Amino acid sequence: MMEITTVHYTVLSAALFSIGVIGVLVRRNIIIIFMAIELMLNAVNINLVAHAHRLENLVGEVFVVFVIAVAAAEAAVGLGIILAFFRNKETVNIDEMNVMRW
Amino acid sequence: MAETIGFYTLSVLILGLAVLVVTAKNTVHSILFLVMNFLCVAVLYVVLQAEFLAVIQVLVYAGGIVVLYLIVVMLVNLKGEAEAHQDPRRLSVIGLALAGAVLLELAGILVYSSGSDAAVPSSEAVASPVQGNVEELGWLLYTDYLIPFEVASVLLLVAMIGAILLARREV
Numbered sequence: 138m139m140e141i142t143t144v145h146y147t148v149l150s151a152a153l154f155s156i157g158v159i160g161v162l163v164r165r166n167i168i169i170i171f172m173a174i175e176l177m178l179n180a181v182n183i184n185l186v187a188h189a190h191r192l193e194n195l196v197g198e199v200f201v202v203f204v205i206a207v208a209a210a211e212a213a214v215g216l217g218i219i220l221a222f223f224r225n226k227e228t229v230n231i232d233e234m235n236v237m238r239w
Numbered sequence: 240m241a242e243t244i245g246f247y248t249l250s251v252l253i254l255g256l257a258v259l260v261v262t263a264k265n266t267v268h269s270i271l272f273l274v275m276n277f278l279c280v281a282v283l284y285v286v287l288q289a290e291f292l293a294v295i296q297v298l299v300y301a302g303g304i305v306v307l308y309l310i311v312v313m314l315v316n317l318k319g320e321a322e323a324h325q326d327p328r329r330l331s332v333i334g335l336a337l338a339g340a341v342l343l344e345l346a347g348i349l350v351y352s353s354g355s356d357a358a359v360p361s362s363e364a365v366a367s368p369v370q371g372n373v374e375e376l377g378w379l380l381y382t383d384y385l386i387p388f389e390v391a392s393v394l395l396l397v398a399m400i401g402a403i404l405l406a407r408r409e410v
Contacts, residue, residue: 139243149250158338179300198292220311221406
């Protein structure tokens, strides 16, 4: 078997990101869509850490810290929006989320 | 050899759990698969010698964000099929095709850029006065990246206030 290189990690990251994209585009439950976004952020983090490891430079890991902070903020605000919406319309189906549609 | 086996095992686990997260019918099952996915990614960080990030991953993602998701699922109290109503204008096939296009684009970037993999300039490592992953990361965060670090803390504060305002019963 081959040695594990950065390309392997990049391929893993690309596959994980694509699964997240599929989740966002195909599912209709908004909570699942938020989880798919977390999956995509995780794919980005794997990429950053793998390249930080390859370059032996910790700046990539610093960026992962910021990505995690933004992901936490996004989850808090997004779930707040879901709660506020559910209180009004009693659904988490995005096909019914058209109150702001032009 | 051990690293190879470990990497492939972790990859299969991560991708399989991600597929389960996206396809699971029950939202709570989906969240539990997400926790296991995050834990596998944390193990991957340990393999990549990013121990601090592995700990942060377990604490923030598996400990904090997932609990937030579980609380929201409990609050919205989904009875029956959440996806029963379907917009007739919705075209899931186009969604899948677009996701395939994203995958193709990523593969194209990978093929295009993998040729220059060898020519990596050795980073002009500013000799940090500390040793170890956690110490070096902390050193970087509190010297070169001090202002982004503070901005991130302000962002978290704003997000906290926003979440409280959004989730309040009467605004």
